[in-house]
Amino acid sequence: MRITVFAVGRMKAGPERELADRYFDRFAKTGASLGLEFSGVGEIVESRAATADQRKQEEAARLFEALDAGARLILLDERGKMLNSADFAGRIGRLRDEGQRQLILAIxxxxxxxxxxxxxxxxxxxxGAMTWPHQLARILIAEQLYRAATILSGHPYHRA
Ligand SMILES: C[S@@+](CC[C@H](N)C(=O)[O-])C[C@H]1O[C@@H](n2cnc3c(N)ncnc32)[C@H](O)[C@@H]1O
Known part of the structure; x- marks a missing residue:
């Protein structure tokens, strides 16, 4: 199953980018032996339209262009469902086992x-219920993807 993270906005070179990339690299290496192929981060250009609704519509249109009809989509949003790391790993493992070909996580x-x-x-x-800046959301999901891969592989990184 190919996993891609899409994120609105750029992450400039610097410590936040390095930390996110470190976890994404670890996820790519650990996931490869589990049937999880990480295809990187797709950055969606932030809209400069006049209203928030227009900006969201434009950004969504850019994401829809990248979304295959059968792709599974996980949206990251503070109003969403909270899962523990084992449950998140379990969902990813189940999607892979069902034969899903593409999973997209969107910030x-x-x-x-x-x-x-x-x-x-x-x-x-x-x-979590608090609002993070998109850079921190990227780091957090990178770490949780790596953690999920270690849970699925039985690696002791995650200790319940
Ligand atoms: C600065 S936040 C945007 C907050 C925006 N005002 C809203 O109402 O959604 C930028 C992005 O970071 C991600 N994000 C921030 N906090 C999050 C959280 N607690 N859980 C999941 N994603 C989060 C979401 O993808 C969000 O769209």
Whole structure:
């Protein structure tokens, strides 16, 4: 199963980028032997439209272009469902075992996600109830993907 993270906005070179990339690299290496192919982060250009609704619509349209019809979509949003790491790993393992080919995780921009994306999403996932800047959301999901891979492989990185 190919996994891609899409994120509205750029992450400039610097310590946040390094930390996110470190976990994504670890996830790519650990996931490869588990049938999880990490295809990287797709950055969606932040819209400069006049209103928040227009900005969200434009950003969603850019994500829809990258979304295959059969792709599973997990939206990251503070109003979503909270899972523990083992449950998150379990969901990824089940999607892989069902033979899903593409899983996309999407981080929104400063205005969040368009309602059309919420309707399309298979899961709206919260990384806690507080609002994080998109850079931290990227780091957190990178670490949780790596952690999920270690849980699925039985590696002792995750200790319950
Ligand atoms: C600065 S936040 C945007 C907040 C925006 N005002 C809203 O109402 O959604 C940027 C992105 O980071 C991600 N994010 C921030 N906090 C999160 C959380 N607690 N759980 C999941 N994703 C989060 C979401 O993808 C969000 O769209």
């Amino acid at each position: 929104g921009g400063p205005d969040g996600h368009d309602p059309r994306l919420r309707e399309r999403a298979d899961l709206v996932l919260a990384l």
